[in-house]
Amino acid sequence: MRAWGVVCLALVSCGGGADVHVQAPVARYDHNRSRPLCVVMSDEPAPCVPAVAAPDVSGPPVAQAPKLRFGAESYAPQSRAPYDVQYAQGAAGEDGLPPAQLVPIYTGVALPLSAAPIPGCALCVSDRSDLTDYLASGPGVLAGVDAPDTQGDTTSTAAKARPVLDLLSRNDVTSLSRKQLVETFSRLGVEWAGHVFDSRYPAAAIVDVCAFRWDAFWFVLYRFPEKKGFSRLVVVPTGLAQDPVSKRPSSQPMPQELPTPRGNR
Amino acid sequence: MTAHDDIVHAWTSVLAPLHGELRLVARLADPLIGNDTDDAFLFVPDLHLVSAARQQSFGNYGFNHRASGLLAQLLGSLVRVRNDWVNSGTRKLVTVQLGDFFDLWRELGPFQSTSGIPDDEHGALRDVLYRGVHRGRPCLKATLLLGNHDSHSGTLLPEVPFQLKAFNRSPSNQPFLFTTHGDCFDLLELQMPDWLQEFVVHFAGRLTPSNKYSLDSWGRSTASINKPVSALHDAITTPLHALDQLGAVRVTPGAALPARLLRDVAANDTTRRFSDYYRAFTSPAIQGTDGAHVRVVVAGHTHIAGMMLCAPPGGRPLLLVDAGAWIEQCTYPLAETGATVTEPSAQLAVIHGNDARIYQVRVGV
Secondary structure, three states: OHHHHHHHHHHOEOOOOOEEEEOOOOOOEOOOOOOOEOOEOOOOOOOEOOOOOOOOOOOOOHHHOOOEOOOHHHHOOOOOOOOOOOOOOOOOOOOOOOOOOOOOOOOOEEOOOOOOOOOOOOOOOOHHHHHHHHHHHOOOOOOOOOOOOEEOOHHHHHHHHHHHHHHHOOHHHHOOOHHHHHHHHHOOOOEEOOEEEEOOOOHHHOOEEEEEEEOOEEEEEEEOOOOOOOOEEEEEEOOHHHOOOOOOOOOOOOOOOOOOOOOOO | OOHHHHHHHHHHHHHHHHOOEEEEEEEEEOHHHOOOOOOEEEEEOEOOEOOHHHHHHHOOOOEOOOOOOHHHHHHHHHHHHHHHHHHOOOOOEEEEEOOOOEOHHHHOOOOOOHHHOOOOOOHHHHHHHHHHHHOOOOOOOOEEEOOHHHEEOOEEOOOOOEEOOEEEOOOOOOOOEEEOOOOOOOOHHHHOOHHHHHHHHHOOOOOOOOOOOOHHHHHHHHHHHOOOHHHHHHHOOOOEEEOOOOOEEEEOOOOOOOOEEOEEOOOOOOOOHHHHHHHHHOOHHHOOOOOOOOOEEEEOOOOOOEEEEEOOOOOOOEEEEEOOEOEOEEEEEEOOOOOEEEEEOOEEEEEEOOEEEEEEEEOOO
């Protein structure tokens, strides 16, 4: 039994490095936040119907469909928006919380990473631009669902991240085997994770997963069954708290610290 | 009604039952601000919150208007304004808390952890600024900047989504606005490009040596240059700040206000905090960053509200807005009588269009 456990862990292992936890939806980056969603249904009135993929289905095209809005508030335990979920029979708990939130679990940003504009969406930005914006906000911001009202230095971040994002944008790179992928990204000096713990899906749903650290983020790459290469990306912040920096006052004054009328703010 | 009027109206509605009012302590209304958005920006300065238990160690010194929950009420009144604007597609209300939110230096002892802060301590403020979005409560979804008092032994309050620096979102991706806490020990050092690293250390040169530190030794250096806890107590013996202005006008929706209420600074002025920002934002290194078009810097840290402007003929203008604090006292003259008042610092700054303002909130007048 113990041996089986070791084998299972090895399936999600990239080496002997750190553990990476795919965090809460509001923390991890797993989708282009500027793109609205709609739900495709075929047996009842639907918010959207695919116009191209299933031309025999009647209804408005996707571009004209009502768009669903899932903000960070939709993921709160108290949330009843945009869907108010209740038990079909019986009462809810005494704490007043709804039994569930009906919110999307995103599969990850599609690889190769696209810099192409989103057709028919003037307010959308490309996957690469949105990811760059997320990285620029920094690792301490819970920006996985909503882009913050302010932005970080996107121009500097785009330049700094270009080597990594360029590789992720290449089909010949994302279709590499794990070994080749590790070799390719290792040329950029990235650190590889030991294990990836992803509570979104059972291990059996994933053929392979690998994670490397760039700056203060883990880039987690997924290979799913019947797909060639690594086809999805999730980015996870390391968190500011992991930086060993203290701003706390020291116990001893330094000679250069002369009293000032304004003191130490 | 302008966006400024909407905000003033919301706040005066809160203040009226408290016999309160808003006073204008600084303003610049001028196209040189360069704002190309219709968003409104609200800046909440240093708060230095501590728990009720810890507050007893500091007597009357601490977060102002704590008992009445005044700040939480004022911010709460803007949630509806924000939602109305969003629902009507008018504009966003962008809220930035400028750092030093919880004062973990004063709150926690050497062997205490951040988990020791009760969940309901300043709960209304935490909810309305950032926490409510995760609890199904009204929330401004503010950007919180990391201040020097926001960390304890290298650990931050885990629930706070700290950002190190922030620019406004611009349709042309040419932000006019840069915000930072403004302390010399800032974590900005770790991640900022050189042009900002230099000024972050430099502008506090009166307090610390002007040096740059390697990242490897930064934590150690920070510990060595920070003041001891005893010095913090020294600092609160003179908690009175004279705001640099001629006369504070009472603010009501639609009221006529002076267009310029600030201090002009020469481009070659090297004696003030301003000059280090100006040098950074006019250096060649600023190109290739989102700072290339910045004309307004909003910061906190000093607890002294005011604006400084450098607008040399033919040169690049830069406005520094120091949003003040909700700790310590301030003194300033009233416009109508010239009488000087001394009262708890309670400042808020707002920018909409090309109109930047700092208000002092008064109650019981």
